[in-house]
Amino acid sequence: MAVYSIKDLEKLSGVKAHTIRIWEQRYGIINPRRTPTNIRYYQDDDLKFLLNIALLNKNGIKISKIANMSKDEVAEKVAAISDINSEYGTQLDALTISMIEMDEMKFDRIISTNIQQLGFERTMLEVILPFLDKLGVLWLTGSINPVQENFISYLIRQKLIVAIDAEPLAQGETVKKFLIYLPEGERQELSLLFMHYLLKVRGHQVLYIGQDMSVYDLKDIYKVHRPDFIFTMISETFAREPVQQYVDTLSTTFPDARILLTGYQVVAQDVPTLGNVRVLKSLEQTLQFLDQLA
Numbered sequence: 001m002a003v004y005s006i007k008d009l010e011k012l013s014g015v016k017a018h019t020i021r022i023w024e025q026r027y028g029i030i031n032p033r034r035t036p037t038n039i040r041y042y043q044d045d046d047l048k049f050l051l052n053i054a055l056l057n058k059n060g061i062k063i064s065k066i067a068n069m070s071k072d073e074v075a076e077k078v079a080a081i082s083d084i085n086s087e088y089g090t091q092l093d094a095l096t097i098s099m100i101e102m103d104e105m106k107f108d109r110i111i112s113t114n115i116q117q118l119g120f121e122r123t124m125l126e127v128i129l130p131f132l133d134k135l136g137v138l139w140l141t142g143s144i145n146p147v148q149e150n151f152i153s154y155l156i157r158q159k160l161i162v163a164i165d166a167e168p169l170a171q172g173e174t175v176k177k178f179l180i181y182l183p184e185g186e187r188q189e190l191s192l193l194f195m196h197y198l199l200k201v202r203g204h205q206v207l208y209i210g211q212d213m214s215v216y217d218l219k220d221i222y223k224v225h226r227p228d229f230i231f232t233m234i235s236e237t238f239a240r241e242p243v244q245q246y247v248d249t250l251s252t253t254f255p256d257a258r259i260l261l262t263g264y265q266v267v268a269q270d271v272p273t274l275g276n277v278r279v280l281k282s283l284e285q286t287l288q289f290l291d292q293l294a
Contacts, residue, residue: 004042006032012047012096012144013054020050027067029053048101052078055093079106095131099144099152107155120163121201124194128156129283132190153190160193167200176293177205179227179257181213183246188233188263195231198287202294215249222254230254233263244271251277262286 006017013020023029030050032040042050052074056066059081066074078097081090091110098107114123135149178199182192189211199206207225209217218230230250234243243265250259251274261271262280273279280286 004047006040006042009042009047009050012100013050014058014093015050015054023053023063023067027063029063029067044100048097049074051093051097051100055081055090055097058093059090079109091127092131092134095127095152096134099135099148102148102151104155107152111159120159121198124160124197125283128159129194132156156190157193160190160197164193164197164200167197170200170203170205175203175205176229177207177225177227178229178231179207179209179218179221179225180231181209181218182211183232183234184212184214185236186211186233186263188235191233195286198290202290215246215253219253222257227257229258229260231260231262234261234265235263236265243269247271247273247277251275260289 004012006020009015009020010017015023020030024032030042030046032042032046034040049071053063053066055078056074057063061077069077078094081094091114094110095107097103098110111123111128114127118126135144135152180192180195180199182188192208192211196206196208207221207227209221222230232250234246247259247261247266255276257276259277260280261273261277262282266279267281271279278289280289
């Protein structure tokens, strides 16, 4: 069973530690355990309940009223608010709860409702990607564990694959062909899958070859398909060679293709590019490029 400090609860719920202590003392909302040295600590059930309480409180329900509800009543209210409230903060809070509780039904209800109202692309841009940014912060601060992260990442991956599969295959001589992949050591699969969707929904042909691909691997598929564009992301630090050297190798190995690059390492190192290489510095810039191409 996971153990959380009051600072962990603050990061995950958005409720200040001072406020949590007041809720404990005045309303008995949660009752922390204590170590032999009298340091407060909390467990999974405490965190889950606090997340639900925080969501209700942020949506206008007074803490004094919440304190008189049973846990079942709290859960019912949270479910109702998550379904009908499309505000940015509420969506992130509800997704965080679904991750902590590892509740697939709750996650699916939130995302499916957003997809119906906004469409898949806007749901990714306005709900899922901001949630993944929050997830990254929580992971770096040690506030969530690998099981929770893997659980929610897998569910998002499923949604992406279903959306990609629903789009028809582009055909015709004028259709642009994109080869997309991740180099060896890169793990940004969700971002690459989203790029697959963005390209496919805009009527481009996509050759998706996944993660851990070497330049040698790329040569094989390039000979067969001759793509117009090669897209990749470089976010991790290369161990085998400098980023600049890798970019130059791509450029000279595939001189007839346009190389599209994005990712933290490319942008942060301000990598100089040859004539057939273009750096897309942000998701916004990537979307602008794709829309101009269309």
